[in-house]
Amino acid sequence: MPATQYSLDELRQVIERHWGYRAFRPLQEQAMQAALDGQDSLVVMPTGGGKSLCYQAPAVLRGGTTVVVSPLIALMKDQVDSLKTCGVPAIQIDSTLTSTEKNAYEMDLLQGALRLLFVSPERLAMNEFCRMLQRVNVHSFAVDEAHCISHWGHDFRPEYRQMNRIKELFPKASLHAYTATATESVRADICKQLNLVNPLVLVGNFDRPNLTYRVHPRLDQNKQIMEVLDRHRGEAGIIYCIRRADVDELSALLVQQGIRAMPYHAGMDKDGRQRAQEAFATEKCDVIVATVAFGMGINRSNLRFVIHAAMPKSIEHYQQETGRAGRDGLEAECVLLHGGSDGPSWKKIMAKPGIGPEGETIEVDRNFLINAYKHIDDMERYARNSICRHRSLVQYFGQKFEPETCAACDICLGDTEPVPDGMVVAQKILSCVYRVEQRFGVNHVVSVLRGENTDKIRSMGHDKLTTYGLLREHEKNDLRNFIHQLVGQGVLVREGDEYPILKLNDLSFEVMKKQRTVKLVKPVERPTGERARKSKADTESWEGVDRDLFERLRDLRRELAGQDGVPPYIIHSDSTLRELARARPSSLVKMKLIYGIGERKLAQYGAAFLQVIDHYCQSQKLTRDVGLDAAALASRPVAPLPPVVKPTSGVKAVAFDLLEQGFDPVDVAYQTNRSVRAVMDDLADFIRWKGPADISQWVKPDIYKLVADAAEKVGMARLKPIFEELGGKIAYEEIRLVVSHLQRNQGPVG
Secondary structure, three states: OOOOOOHHHHHHHHHHHHHOOOOOOOOOHHHHHHHHHHOEEEEEOOOOOOOOHHHHHHHHHHHOEEEEHHHHHHHHHHHHHHHOOOOOOOOOOOOOOOOOHHHHHHHHHHHHOOOOEEHHHHHHHHHHHHHHOOOOOOOEEEEEOOHHHHOOOOOHHHHHHHHHHHHOOOOOOEEEEEOOOHHHHHHHHHHHHOOOOEEEEEEOOOOOOOOEEEEEOOHHHHHHHHHHHHOOOOEEEEEEEEOOHHHHHHHHHHHHOOOOOOEEEOOOHHHHHHHHHHHHHOOOOEEEEEEEOOOOOOOOOEEEEEEEEEOOOHHHHHHHHHHOOOOOOOOOEEEEEEEEOOOHHHHHHHHHHEEEOOOOOOOOOHHHHHHHHHHHHHHHHHHOOOOOHHHHHHHHHHOOOOOOOOEOOOOOOOOEEEEEOHHHHHHHHHHHHHHOOOOOOOOHHHHHHOOOHHHHHHHHHHHOOOOOOOOOOOHHHHHHHHHHHEEEEEEEEEEEEOOOOEEEEEEHHHHHHOOOHHHHHHHEOOOOOOOOOHHHHHHHHHOOOOOHHHHHHHHHHHHHHHHHOOOHHHHOOOHHHHHHHHHHHOOOHHHHHOOOOHHHHHHHHHHHHHHHHHHHHHHHOOOOOOOOOHHOOOOOOOOOOOOOOOOOOHHHHHHHHHHHHOHHHHHHHHHHHHHHHHHHHHHHHHHHHOOOOOOOOOOOHHHHHHHHHHEEEEEEEEOOOHHOOOOOOOOOHHHHHHHHHHHHHOOOOO
C-alpha cells in the first residue's frame, strides 16, 4: 500500500479530540506512523502502555476501515463500547448477533460508515466473510494478543495460525501485530507466521514502575491474602489460583469475611462465568478469585492489586496477569505466594493427556512439554531469587534495568532482610544434601537438619549424620524457603516431577569450599498493625487529591455507567477522576484540560461532573482550577521556529510550488492526493518561509486582528490559550496561520 502523508499535528488533534490525550506515550508515535504509512509492524508494549490507540487513532485520521482481530468477545465489546463513548464509529461482528443485526452491520461496513471492525480469528477464516471484506476499503489489519499465534508463545491458539492468509487475500492492506509480552524468539515467530513484509518492530520498556511486586513464601495462605486485602479495602483486584477447587474454597472464605468476591473458572457454567465477569466490570464485585481462564477479556483499568495464591506457569503469564493491575497508570500491588509444590503441580497439569472429539486420548507433544517445563523452571527461579523484582523481569525480556533500586518491590522496600550467617546456613544445607547421598527431597532434608526423631530418619540412620540437628533453631517453613532460594540461585538442583529430589552441582561444591558466596533472605517481622512500606508511585499518585471528592466522582461515574449500560471505567478512568479531584475545574473549558477528557465525553458527561464538583467545593470552601493554568501552557505546542527552508523534493515541495502559484489549499490537497489539514500544515510552513506582507487570501483581516490581539494578550508559545481566549470560535488552522505569520515577522518565540 503506498505511503500517505499525514502530519503529526493532525494525529495529535484527532487523539485530543476523541480521547482527550495531549501527549504520546513511548513508541506510540512511531507505531501510528507505520499504520498511516502502510508499513507492516510488530508492536510490543506492556499492558496499559497504549497499544490499542496505535491502531485506533490512525483508523480515525485516515478513514476507510481497519479490521481488528481479537481473541475474545468480551474484549471486543469492551473496546467497541469505549470507542463509541469517544465518538468513534466501531462495531464487532460475532456469534451473539442476530441475523438482522449482522446484516445491518455488514451494510454499514459496505457503505464505509465504520472505522474499526472487530472480529475473531475464526470469523476471519470464513471464506464468505473474507469475500465481503474484499469489497470494502480495508486499509489495514490489526492483530491483538499476537503472541497467541506463536508456538513459543505463552498462550498458543491454533486458530491464530489461519491468519497467515491475510497477506494473500488482502495484498494491498498493511498488517500490524500487537502484544504485551513477547521474548525475542516469540517476536521472530510472530513475524514469520503472519508473513509480515519488512516490518517495523517496536519493543517498549517491559518495566511497569507503578506496580509494586512482592514475592513471599506461602506460609499461611489465607492470612497472607487477608493482609493484602486489608490494604485495599473497597478496591478492585484479582486472586489467581491453580486449581478450580482452590478458587471455590477461597472465594467462599472471602465472602464470609464480608468481601464482595466471586469465583471464576472453566468448570462453571457459561451463565455463572458471565455473571461474575459483568459484576466485576460494573463494580458490583470487588474481587474475582479465578484460575488463569480469567483475565484476557477484562479491560477494567482500575485494578489496584493482583494476588497469585500460587506460582503461575511462566514469567510471560506472570507479566501478563500482573499487568492487568494499574492499567490506568496509577499505583497497584502484585503479590506472589509460592511454595515448593507449585512447580511440580504445573508440570503434572501440563503433561496430562487431552481428550479428542471422539473421546480418544491425545498425548501432549514432547517439544511443547520441554518448552513448558523450561518456562516453569524460569518462573521458579524468579520466585526464589533475592534480587530486585523489576530488574529480574526486565532482564528476562532482554532489556537493561538502569536504576540501582526500583523502590517498588519486596527486596528494595525492605520487606526482607539478610539471614544472619546466611553463608554458613547455606553450607550446612548443601552438606546435608551430600550426607543423605542426594536421594531425598526438601521435606526429608529439612527434618534431618532440624533433628526430628522420626521412624524414617532412624531407619535410614540419618540421626547419626554430622548434619543431623545442625539447624534445629530454624522453623520448617524458613528452612524450606532457604532451600528454594538456593535452587533459585543455581547452587542446588531439584530433579524429578512428581517426587523431586535434591541434587548438588559444581556450584554447590564451590559454596561448600567458600569459593562462591550466596545470599539468603527472610521476611521482615513487623510489629502487629504495622503495614508494609508504600512505593513512591503509591505516595505520589494521591498528592493533592481530595479523597472525599474522588469518592463522590466515583459514585457519579457508577451511576452514569448504569444509565448507559457500560462499565464505569469507560466513562472515565481513575486517573482522570483523581485529576478532577485534584484540579477541581470551575468550567467545562477548564475541564477540557484534564487528561482523558475528549470532546465527546465533555459534551456527554461534563455538566454532570461539574455539578458535583461545584456543590462539593462550595460546601467545603475549596479553591478551583488548581494547576490548570500550567496545564494550559503545557498543551499542544507550536514547534520552535527555526527558519524554514523550502523543500526541494517530495510532496511538500510540490505543495510549496502550488501555493506559490496562488492555488487554494483545497486545490493543493486535491492535486497532491492529501487531506486539507495536511496542506494547512504545509501552508503554515510556507508562510514562515515566504514571509508574505499579508495573508488575507487565506485568513480574513477581521479574524487576523482578533487572533493577533489574543496572541498579544496570552502569548504565542501555545495555540490552546489563544483558542480559549477567543472562546473557541476560531478554528485552530486559522490561528496557526496567523501565529506563523506573526512569528515570521517578529522572529522566533520560545
